[in-house]
Amino acid sequence: MTSKHRIQTPKNAPTPPPETAAIYLRVSTEEQADEGFGLDVQRTQTSAYATAFGLTLVGEYADEGVSGTKGIGERPQLAAAIQAAKAGHYKTLIVPAIDRLARRVSLLLQIWDELEAAGVTIVLVKERIDTSTAVGRLMRTVIAAIAEFERDNIVARTTDGRNARGKLDGEKGGRVPYGYVRNGSIEIEPTKAAVVRRIFALHRRRFSLAEICAQLNEDRVPTPQGGVTWYPATLRIILKNKPIYLGGKRGESEVCWPAIL
Incomplete structure (x- = not known):
C-alpha cells in the first residue's frame, strides 16, 4: 500500500x-x-x-x-x-x-x-x-x-505661430542684435547703441579691428556677453549688422528696426 x-x-x-x-x-x-x-x-x-x-x-x-x-x-x-x-x-x-x-x-x-x-x-x-x-x-x-x-505637434504649432508673427512684425523671439533690447517691442538700448556708433565711426576712420578692440578694452567697455575683452570676431558681427542699424526691414515683415546709425 x-x-x-x-x-x-x-x-x-x-x-x-x-x-x-x-x-x-x-x-x-x-x-x-x-x-x-x-x-x-x-x-x-x-x-x-x-x-x-x-x-x-x-x-x-x-x-x-x-x-x-x-x-x-x-x-x-x-x-x-x-x-x-x-x-x-x-x-x-x-x-x-x-x-x-x-x-x-x-x-x-x-x-x-x-x-x-x-x-x-x-x-x-x-x-x-x-x-x-x-x-x-x-x-x-x-x-x-x-x-x-x-x-511634435506642439513644436510645429509653436513654429507656425512664430513664422506667422514674423511675417507680421518680424518678431520671432531669440536674441536681438547688440544695441537693441526686447521690452515688449524692440527698442534701442542707449548705452549699447552709443558703443555701436563709436565702432562704426572708428571703422569709417580706417581703424583696424585690433585697434578698435584696443580702445574699447582700454576704456573697459562691456562686451555683448558682459565681459571686458573685445575681440575682432565680435566686431565683425556688429559691422555685418549695418543694414539692421540703418533701420532695415525685420525679417519678412514691413516693420523696420529702430535706426541706430
Whole structure:
C-alpha cells in the first residue's frame, strides 16, 4: 500500500521579504510653474502605489528642471537609478507617468532596455502599465509614440505661430542684435547703441579691428556677453549688422528696426 505524504510548511518558516522598489520623478522648470505636476505630487502618487501593492521603497531619484527629451547622460538622477538597478538595489521602478521617464520613443526604449537587462520592472502609475507583462510592453511603446506625436505637434504649432508673427512684425523671439533690447517691442538700448556708433565711426576712420578692440578694452567697455575683452570676431558681427542699424526691414515683415546709425 502506497502511503501519501503531505508536505507541510513549518510554522516558523520566515516570511519572504517584500519586493523592493524605487521611484523616479522628473519635472522641468516650466512644468513646475504651469502644470502643477511638481515633485511633491509625483512623490505622493508613486508612494501610494508602492503601499497599495506591498512594495518596499528603498530609493528615490528625482531630476529637477530637466527636459524629458534629454538622454540618460544628461539626467544625473536617471543615470543613478539605472546604475542602482544594475547593482541589484531594487526590482521595480515606479514612475508617475510615461512622459516623466522620456518624451522620445527612442530614449524610452533605451531606458527600458537598460532596466530590463538589470532585471527591473517599470510601473507607470498614470497609464496603469506594468511592463513585466506582454500587454504592458506593447502599451509602453504605443503610448510613447503618441506622446512623441503630441510633442511634435506642439513644436510645429509653436513654429507656425512664430513664422506667422514674423511675417507680421518680424518678431520671432531669440536674441536681438547688440544695441537693441526686447521690452515688449524692440527698442534701442542707449548705452549699447552709443558703443555701436563709436565702432562704426572708428571703422569709417580706417581703424583696424585690433585697434578698435584696443580702445574699447582700454576704456573697459562691456562686451555683448558682459565681459571686458573685445575681440575682432565680435566686431565683425556688429559691422555685418549695418543694414539692421540703418533701420532695415525685420525679417519678412514691413516693420523696420529702430535706426541706430
